[in-house]
Amino acid sequence: MKIIVCIKQVPDTNEVRINPETGTLMREGVPSIMNPDDKAALEAALRIKDESGATVVGLSMGPRQADDVLREAFAMGADECYLLSDRAFGGADTWATSSTLSAAIKQIGCDLVLTGRQAIDGDTAQVGPGIAEHLGLPNLSYAEEIRIDGNDVIVKQQFDNSIHTVRAKMPALVTVLSELNEPRYMTPGGISDAYREKEVTVWGREDVDIEDENIGLxxxxxxxxxxxxKSVKAPGMTINKGVDESVQFIVDKLKEKYTL
Amino acid sequence: MTNSGVFTFAEQVDGVLTNVSYELIGKARDLAADLDDKVTAVLLGENISHLTSELVAAGADRVLYVDNPELKIYRTEPYTQAMSYVVEEYKPEILLIGATGIGRDLGPRVAARVHTGLTADCTSLEIDPESKELRMTRPAFGGNLMATILCSDHRPQMATVRPGVMVREVADPEREGEIVELNVPLEKNNCYVTVEEIAKKIGQHVDITEADVLVAGGRGVGEEGFEMLQELADVLGGELAASRAVVDAGWQVKERQVGQTGKTVRPGLYFAIGISGAIQHVAGMEESDFIVAINKNPDAAIFDVADVGVVGDLFEIVPKLIEALKAEKQKV
Structure with a gap:
């Protein structure tokens, strides 16, 4: 069995700050990380590999620096990694991103595609279902549990007010929640191998079999x-004056606003 | 043929329309007014024809519904087939879908199938007065930045819309609308999945987006501290809410989480207690009418959005506040 895991390198949005004067993102010094949902997807693939044997392939699209997250995937236990990196792929929205990734997946071939539910920089949750549609595969979103049963994959899907347990024939695509598991750490030997022994296969524009009108901008x-x-509303009034006065202040303001 | 009409997905679960379905129609009416066009709600399910009159009362000029046993429980493929059929046959200008678990699964699949763009989790939608294009605004980078997105060359212009952001209009049972049943041929292909089990999420069911008063606690409240916050919520006739850290710690259920990865709320009164005001949290509550913040850190970001802020120890202030509010109630 072959499992492809889609992995995005993202800025750690917890560390992103806005320059208050220019209103632009301050990216400098913001660490890049493996998107958390994708890391859970990789862990899920590695657990299937541990239990029943599988080849785990990491796939990313992005600038050459995205090599880092694929090395991390190697160090966690991935067998092969591909990076789609070309200016021609740049500026892609979720439609073009999913069509490009799906073309590469078709070329690599697999039984199961795992993606994170969403990336923390975009939060769209669109690329997983988009890939599935381009490949003509069922997509099972929001997995909080994944089981392989012969040629079927069984997933517990977390919807807003209910959990759906569904069964699909493979090949299929599953999008994974970070709650699914606790990803393993890289091992020192794994890290060393990831940089010394393993190679990330880099594919440019001409390596991916896809029409120009379906990629990039x-x-x-x-x-x-x-x-x-974000527009900031005018601040209200904040006081710092001891317990009793504070309580009275809140009560008075609530009385102004409401009839208590 | 040019595209026309503002279409909304009327999401129902177990024969009950979700709140965001009403909110979408409210917003669609504004957009349709700016375009001098009409609102169509698309309803999918089994035995759901009784909901059509509710959608008309909510503001739909027309309801298209598909009643088919394959649509009884939400599954991606049959819903995508039905929705794509509507898009191909009726060629809407705009299609709005609630950014619920179902909507965020259905939307991208439909957009990929009919080859158009989809903007996720919009918090603002407006028609450009000159180009008549839909301007779709959404938070990005974890709520750090807002982005306005256009879909100029493909139709429909599709957006998912965060629940709780748009305002639901008052239903008018006197309104009249056209109701059309569609017979959509569904093809059982390899993308069909088998539903083996549906488990309703356990725990007390609560919809914090419906509450007029919310008392929200952060990590600083501590697990036991939430009993005190519950008491404050009871005095005010409100519900408890929580920050992400609290839900991650397992002190409160996910249903009560406010913020970018939780719910968006806009109650009349929002108490933020022991909440620092991380941008992820503020993104989900800043539209509240009146915000009261209690935090021991005078530099906490929550004070920037609060109407009333108090710097101090919540464990001293909240019990006295509960007493004082009880006393006020006695006076009336």
Missing amino acids: KGSPTRVAKSFP
């Missing part, structure tokens, strides 16, 4: 017209 139906920092 050209293949993207949506575009960002503008981005701007």
Whole structure:
């Protein structure tokens, strides 16, 4: 069995700050990490490998620095890694990203595709289902449990108010929640091998079998017209004056606003 | 043929429409007014024809519904087939879907199938007065930044919309609308999945997006401290809410989580107690009418969005506040 795990390198959004004067993102010094949901997807694949044997393939699209997260995937236990990296792929929205990734997946071939539910920089949750549609595979979103049963995959899907246990014939695509598992650490030997023994296969534009109109900016139906920092509303009144006065202050303000 | 009409997905679960379905129709009416166009709600399920009149009362000019046993329980493929059929046959200008678990699964699949763009989790939608394009605004980078997205060359312009952000209009049972049953041919292909079990999430069911008063606690409250917050919520006739750290620690259920990865709420009154005001949290509550913050750190970011802020020890302030509010109630 072969499992492809889609992995995105993302800025740690907890560390992202806005420049209050220019209103732009301050990316400097913000660490890049493996997207947490994707890491859970990789862990899920590695557990299937541990239990019943599987080849685990990491797949990413991005600039050459995204090599780092694939080395991390190697160090955790991935067998092969591919990085789609070319200017022609740049500027892709979720439609073009999923069509590009799906073309690569078709070329690599697999029984199961695992992706994170969503990436912390975009939070769209669209690339997983998009890949599945481009490949004509069932997608099982929001997995909190994954089981392999012969040629079937059984997933517990976490919807808003209920958990659906569903069975699909493989090949299939599953999107994974970070609650699914606790990803393993890289081992020192694994880290050493990841840099010395293993090679990330880098594919450029001509290596991926896909039409020009389905990649990059050209293949993207949506575009960002503008981005701007959140408007901040005028601050209210904050006091720092001891317990009794504080309590009275809140009560008075609530009385102004409401009839208590 | 040019595209026209503002379409909304009327999501139902077990024969009950979700709140966001009403909110979408409210927003669709605004957009349709700006376009001088009409609102169509698309309802999928089994034995759901009784919901069509509710959708008209909520503001739909037309309801298209598909009644099919394959649509009884949400599954990606039959829902995608039905929705894509509607898109191909009716060629909407705009299609809005609630950013629920179901909507965020259905939306990208439909967008990929009909080859159009989809903007996720929008918090604002407006028609550009000149180009008449839909301007879709959403938070990005964990709520650090807002982005306005356009989909100029593909139709429909699709967006998922966060529940609790748009305002539901008052239903008018006198409104009239057209109701059309569609017979959509569904093809049972390899993408069909078998549902083996549906488990309703256990724990007391609560919808914090419906509450008019929320008392939210952060990590600083501590697990036991939530009993005190519950008491405050009871005095105010409100519900408990929580920050992500609290839910991650297992002190409160996920249903009560406010923020970018939780619910978006806009109650009349929001108490933020022991909550520092991380941007992820603020993204989910800043639209509240009136915000009261209690925090021991005078530099806490929560004070930037609070209408009333108090610097101090919540364990001293909250019990006295409960007493004082009880006393006020006695006076009336």
